[in-house]
Amino acid sequence: LQLTQNTVDQIQNLIMNSKQIAIISHANPDGDAIGSVLGLHLVIKKLHKESLAIVPNDFPKFLQWICCSEEIIRYENDSKRAKEYLMTADCIFCLDFNSLDRIGEDMKTILNKSGATKVLVDHHLEPESFADVVYSTTETSSTSEMVFDFLTLSQLKKNISKEAAEALYVGIMTDTGSFKYACNNPKTFKIAAELVEIGIDPEKIHQKVYDTNSENRLRLLGFSISEKLVVLNEYNTAYIYLSKKDLQKFKFKSGDTEGVVNYALSIENINFAAIFIEKKNVVRISFRSKGKFSVNTFARKYYDGGGHQNAAGGNSYISLKNTIKKFEELLPSHKNEIKNSLV
Numbered sequence: 001l002q003l004t005q006n007t008v009d010q011i012q013n014l015i016m017n018s019k020q021i022a023i024i025s026h027a028n029p030d031g032d033a034i035g036s037v038l039g040l041h042l043v044i045k046k047l048h049k050e051s052l053a054i055v056p057n058d059f060p061k062f063l064q065w066i067c068c069s070e071e072i073i074r075y076e077n078d079s080k081r082a083k084e085y086l087m088t089a090d091c092i093f094c095l096d097f098n099s100l101d102r103i104g105e106d107m108k109t110i111l112n113k114s115g116a117t118k119v120l121v122d123h124h125l126e127p128e129s130f131a132d133v134v135y136s137t138t139e140t141s142s143t144s145e146m147v148f149d150f151l152t153l154s155q156l157k158k159n160i161s162k163e164a165a166e167a168l169y170v171g172i173m174t175d176t177g178s179f180k181y182a183c184n185n186p187k188t189f190k191i192a193a194e195l196v197e198i199g200i201d202p203e204k205i206h207q208k209v210y211d212t213n214s215e216n217r218l219r220l221l222g223f224s225i226s227e228k229l230v231v232l233n234e235y236n237t238a239y240i241y242l243s244k245k246d247l248q249k250f251k252f253k254s255g256d257t258e259g260v261v262n263y264a265l266s267i268e269n270i271n272f273a274a275i276f277i278e279k280k281n282v283v284r285i286s287f288r289s290k291g292k293f294s295v296n297t298f299a300r301k302y303y304d305g306g307g308h309q310n311a312a313g314g315n316s317y318i319s320l321k322n323t324i325k326k327f328e329e330l331l332p333s334h335k336n337e338i339k340n341s342l343v
C-alpha cells in the first residue's frame, strides 16, 4: 500500500474530475487531522473545485487559526448539511484514520451509504478495507506528510499555497511532538524544509500551537503531575488518572489533556505510560511507550483501540477505579516486555 505513480494518478484524476469533493477526518481531531484536511482542502479550492471539510466534532482552539479552519463543518452541529453533501459527493477523502469507528456511528452510516469514491490516506496500522483507493503506510511522520507526498508526485504541487503549507506543517509538527518522535526518516525533514521554502514561519506556527495554554490548562497539567501521577517502578510504568470532577475543577476544554501522558513517559526508566480520563459513559485511555513494547497491540487486545507502536488509545466501559485496577492487574504479564523495551 505504498505510494505508486498509479495511485498518484488515480488520486489526481479523482480531484480533477470530481465536481464535489468531501474531505473528512476522525473524531476529536488533532493537529494532523485538521492539518491534512485543510492542506488538501486549500489545494482543491485553489483549483476552483468544490470542497467541503467535515469532522465529527469540535477541535481545539490552538488549531483554529489555520487558514479556512472556520469553513470546517462539525458533523455534530451541522449534520443535515454534512449528510447531504456526503451523499451527493463524487469523492470523499478519508484522512488520518484506519477504521470507520473513528468517525462515529452517524458519519459511518452515511459513508457506507454514499456512492462516492473513497480515498483513504492514513498512517495507522492495519487499515480497514472500506476505501476504493488506498494510500496507507506507517513509514511516515503523519498523514499531512502523506498528503504532501502525493501532491508532490502529481502535477498539483504548485497549488500548495503558503496557507496550505502552514496547515501541513502543523500536522507534521504535532504528530512528531515537534520533531521528537516518528521522524527518523530524512524525508520528513526534507518536506519540512520545502514547506519553509514555500514561505511558512515555523517559529510563529510553533508559538500559535504550543504557547496558547489557558491558565486552567496549565494548572490541570500541574495537578495531573503532582496529585494524579502513579509511578510503578517495578513495572517501568507510570500513569495519570483524571476523574470527571478533576476535569470540572479546571474547566476542562477539548485538547486540555493533549500531551499530558508524555510527562509520565518522560520519567527515567519508565517505558510505558498511560492516562485515564473519565468521560460521560467511558474512560478514554491514551498509551505511550518507548522502544519495542507495542501499545498498539496492548490497546487492541484489552481496550478496543489501537494506533501506533508507541502511541495508541482505547476505551474502557467500567468505572475509572475498576479500569485502573484492571490495568494494574495486566502489568505483571507484560513485565519483561516493558522492562526490555529499549534493549
Ligand SMILES: [Mn+2]
Binding pocket: 032, 033, 096, 123, 142, 143, 175
Ligand atoms: Mn496522524
